Amino acid sequence: MKKILLTGCKGQLGRAVRKEYGDEVSFILTDFADDGEVRALDITDMEAVLGMVRSGKPDVIINCAAMTNVDGCETDFETAFRVNALGPRNLAIASMEVGAKVIHISTDYVFPGTDPEPLMESARPDPISAYGRSKLWGEDYVRQFSDRWFILRTAWLYGDGKNFVRTMLKLSESHDEISVVDDQFGSPTSADELARVIHRLEPTHLYGVYHATCEGSVSWAVFAEEIFRQFGRTTKVRHVSSREYKRMNPASADRPPFSILDNAMLRMQGMEPMSDWKDAFATWVAKEKADINR
16 A cells, blocks of 8 residues: 655645545654654654654655744744755655655745736746745755655645634634735635645656646635625625735735736646636535534
């Protein structure tokens, strides 16, 4: 049976990957803390990573671990660099000892977001935030130290975990109106959809950089309105500019105005397209409601 070392297995993508594969593979489940089923692994610790990989001998390493707090990366770039750059480097180096493939998850934030047109994988990265810079270093290290790698850039991810959707729902419990930026655009992407792409690519030798987001795009403000509509919340969304939001939250990091990616490589490799963001979100909401009513 194929063996997959999964880092960040407790996060929203890690959970989705586990559900997507089911019992098809043998997982080595790792996260920052040990809870019995999950083994503790600090991916920034080279010796710990080497020890885990040498003992487990995985066929594939799927790296879902990351520091995704964009504002936190600005104030603590050293930690961001360790987790988002040195961690992937360590996993890539270790993969070569056992001949494992590496699937590394990256982000739209490696781009400046100045182009309103969807960006193909060949577009030149130029991050404007500490988070984006740390993730771009991680990409570069995976390329440098592994010879069998997939890098999947995604955006606006939501699933079973902390994300924009749950933040909006939490705020709606105590606010009649919420201010949300309306001049930043992207593609809300279901972790379940991304997990399916990982599952399809992983057995192949079609290595390289892939963009993997749900189809279509929307502003954060309109996405928030769709969240409230789908969940039957009456909270109003006040549309504000990024400049106005920055005045209200001066510590917030700069975000790309346009985070729209073109899944060109998936299309050119003949892969099934990812769902439209509205359809994927409606599917996810239906599952959430079913779980609540169980």
